[in-house]
Amino acid sequence: MRLTGQSLRLTLRAATRDAHERVDRGFARFDLARPDHYRAFLQAHARALLPLETALEEAGAQALLPDWFERRRAPALIADLQELGAGPSPPPAEPPRVGGAAQVWGVLYALEGARLGGRVLARTARGSHRYLAHGEGRRFWPEFLSALEASGADPAGAAAGARLVFARFEAALEPPQLE
């Protein structure tokens, strides 16, 4: 893969295109209008997202992206699960090791991008959807992309960080959560 000569965002999008198709397909199995499916969907997201946000915090993401604390979605996700009677959190997974600024940028890219799909899904979800609707009315994505392009982050390192996120979401889809 060519990793120079184009915007970092396009490089990361190309590096994760196949993985995005897989997670998109995997999550499409959930019918968010059904409370049991919606709960299983949120639990799968929690298994992936919670340790990733912990890893970002430990890696000092807020030093790179000053409003990162406002971008975290773990509190919204936990609140939605509680309203669905699913308990405060799923079994905790070990946070991955996210080393170096480039990887942090890559992890941020994938997590901020994941928010975009949520907007579409929020329309079908029944019940509390703080998580899927998180960031509505904010300019999180365009502002993130400006910061990403200005970061000068190493594309290969950032791609590794982005792939790590997709791998966690793919893993969260296994074993199948639906009856």
Ligand code: HEM
């Ligand atoms: C739950 C099922 C998902 C659906 C239906 C979905 C859908 C979408 C859609 C419609 C967009 C384009 C939005 C736009 O351009 O305005 C998008 C972008 C994106 N999604 Fe997803 N997504 C899903 C899951 C995920 C997950 C789990 C991740 C991360 C692990 C992710 C990462 C991204 C990224 C990084 C982008 C931005 C790509 C770019 O640079 O243009 N998505 N998604």
